[in-house]
Amino acid sequence: MSNHAEELALHPGEIAKPNTAWIWKTFWILVIITAAEFAIAFTMTSPGLRTLRNSIFIVMTVLKAFFIVGEFMHLKHEAKSLIWTILIPTALLIWLVVALVTEGSYVGEVLSHMFSS
Amino acid sequence: MAHSTTLQPNAAPASYVDAPRTGTWDGGNEPFKASYGKLMMWFFLLSDTFTFGAFLTAYGLIRHKHGVFAGQAKDFFFSTAHWPIPEKVFNSFPGLHGMDLPLAFVALMTMILIFSSVTMVLAVEAGHRMDKADVQKWLLWTILFGSMFLSSQAIEWTHFISGEGEGTLMADGTVMHGANLTMNQYGPPLFADLFFFITGFHGTHVLSGVCLLVWCFIATTNGTFEKRGHYEMIEKIGLYWHFVDLVWVFVFTFFYLV
Numbered sequence: 004m005s006n007h008a009e010e011l012a013l014h015p016g017e018i019a020k021p022n023t024a025w026i027w028k029t030f031w032i033l034v035i036i037t038a039a040e041f042a043i044a045f046t047m048t049s050p051g052l053r054t055l056r057n058s059i060f061i062v063m064t065v066l067k068a069f070f071i072v073g074e075f076m077h078l079k080h081e082a083k084s085l086i087w088t089i090l091i092p093t094a095l096l097i098w099l100v101v102a103l104v105t106e107g108s109y110v111g112e113v114l115s116h117m118f119s120s
Numbered sequence: 121m122a123h124s125t126t127l128q129p130n131a132a133p134a135s136y137v138d139a140p141r142t143g144t145w146d147g148g149n150e151p152f153k154a155s156y157g158k159l160m161m162w163f164f165l166l167s168d169t170f171t172f173g174a175f176l177t178a179y180g181l182i183r184h185k186h187g188v189f190a191g192q193a194k195d196f197f198f199s200t201a202h203w204p205i206p207e208k209v210f211n212s213f214p215g216l217h218g219m220d221l222p223l224a225f226v227a228l229m230t231m232i233l234i235f236s237s238v239t240m241v242l243a244v245e246a247g248h249r250m251d252k253a254d255v256q257k258w259l260l261w262t263i264l265f266g267s268m269f270l271s272s273q274a275i276e277w278t279h280f281i282s283g284e285g286e287g288t289l290m291a292d293g294t295v296m297h298g299a300n301l302t303m304n305q306y307g308p309p310l311f312a313d314l315f316f317f318i319t320g321f322h323g324t325h326v327l328s329g330v331c332l333l334v335w336c337f338i339a340t341t342n343g344t345f346e347k348r349g350h351y352e353m354i355e356k357i358g359l360y361w362h363f364v365d366l367v368w369v370f371v372f373t374f375f376y377l378v
Contacts, residue, residue, distance in 0.1 A: 019249040023242060030238045037230060044207070044223065044377055048193050057378050064373040068366055075241045075362045085152035085162070092166055096173040103177050107184030114185070 029074040036067050161356045165363045168325075172367050175318050176374050182310050198288045204307035206376045212284060214275050226376050229272045230368065236265030237365040244358045247351025252340060255351060259337045262361065266330040273323045280315065315375070322371055325364045332357045 013019060040063055047056045073079035078086055142148035152159060189202045196208050207222035214225070239261035246254030283298025288305040290296050296305045304312035336357050345351045 018251045021242075021245065021249065021251075021254070023245060026238060026241050026245065030234065033234050033237075034231075037227075037234070040373075040377060041223065041227060050190075050192070060373050060377050064369055067369050071237065071362055071366045071369065075237055075365075076359055082153045085154055085159075088152070089162060089166060093169055096170070096177070099173065100177050100180055104180040104184050107181035110181075111185040111187065115187070 025074065029070050032070055033067055036063050039063065155352060157352060157356050158359070161359045165359065168363065172318075172321070172370070175314075175321065176370060179314050179318065179374060182314065186308050186310075198306050200288075200291065200303075200308050202307065204311060206378075209280075209306045210276075210376060212279060214279075223376060225272070225276065226372065229269055229276070230372055232265050232269045232272065233365050233368050236262050236269065237362055239265060240358050240361045244351075244355050247345070247354040250346070250351070252343070252346055255340050255345075255354060256337065259333055259340065259354075263330060263333050263337065266326055266333065266361075270323065270326055270330065273319065273326075276319075277316075280312075318371055318375060322364070322367055325367065329357070329361050329364050332360065 040060060043056060043059055047059075072089075078089060150156075154162070183203055186203045187201060189196055189205060193205060193207070196205050198204060198208075210226055211220050211222040212225065213219065213221045239258045243255050243258035243262060246258055281298050281300070283296075283305050285305075287295040287297040290303060296303055298305060299312035299315075301309075301313055301316065303309055306312065336354055339345060339353070340351075345353060
């Protein structure tokens with residue numbers, strides 16, 4: 004799969020047959036994940052399940068990102084060094100999100116108690 | 121000596137200027153086995169990832185700073201005291217006035233963007249095969265879906281700004297309809313600000329993408345890439361276009377679903 008274009012012996016001026024099965028496979032995976040997200044958004048509405056629901060959404064989003072970046076943007080088939088060059092800086096964002104979301108909850112808590120004591 | 125890796129300042133042949141530079145140190149080596157243009161597109165997209173990452177992280181912080189609506193979703197009401205539930209804000213569909221259709225329009229927008237990604241990758245695939253007619257066809261489809269997404273966003277913004285229903289009673293006693301940068305009927309002022317900035321920044325990326333695709337279509341039609349011997353430009357624009365789709369996947373989750 005390193006090169007999606009078939010390298011068959013062609014006559015000059017002849018155009019190779021399209022090789023699109025992998026594209027439509029990725030498309031259906033994306034559609035099914037998106038449909039599942041909607042199904043969960045409308046069935047898991049209980050406030051007690053909020054954390055679980057949001058965790059499922061985040062896992063599904065990362066899964067979709069994997070297929071878009073890996074297949075459509077072809078990163079899965081690039082050199083290993085390029086893959087890591089892209090993924091390692093992006094992974095730092097996870098820390099940023101976790102740190103600032105925690106900080107946000109703390110700021111909210113401090114502000115809500117500021118005028119009550 | 122064509123692949124020599126040693127530096128020989130005095131031994132450069134007379135034809136050096138014209139000869140293709142294939143040595144390790146004079147441009148013949150491709151880092152990461154990717155061409156210069158593709159590599160730079162990847163690095164640009166990495167920097168853009170941080171821009172959108174900053175936006176969405178700011179959204180996370182601000183949302184967690186504000187209170188959550190404590191009751192059941194069906195009892196939800198708009199107030200500046202708690203963060204709105206997205207399904208209650210984005211629940212209308214153009215032409216179907218007054219109906220409660222949570223997230224239906226944004227679902228359509230998501231599908232349009234996924235379709236545009238597929239037609240884009242089909243254009244790249246056609247480029248690999250040097251199939252000019254197919255490249256043109258799929259580029260046109262991608263431009264069409266991109267424009268459809270932009271139009272949908274224009275409708276979404278118009279509706280968000282003008283508002284619907286009875287509006288919300290604000291702290292100063294006035295009733296607010298719709299949204300602007302300082303106040304809105306849906307929730308805390310920052311909710312609308314983040315909506316405008318995040319979806320607006322993404323929409324600007326889509327607009328730039330559509331302009332690049334139109335240029336690509338003209339160049340393809342003129343035979344520019346065929347003369348060049350490869351359709352790598354389509355691949356590079358394609359990388360950008362998929363990235364825009366990728367950003368929407370994250371905006372969709374964190375702004376509309378969570």
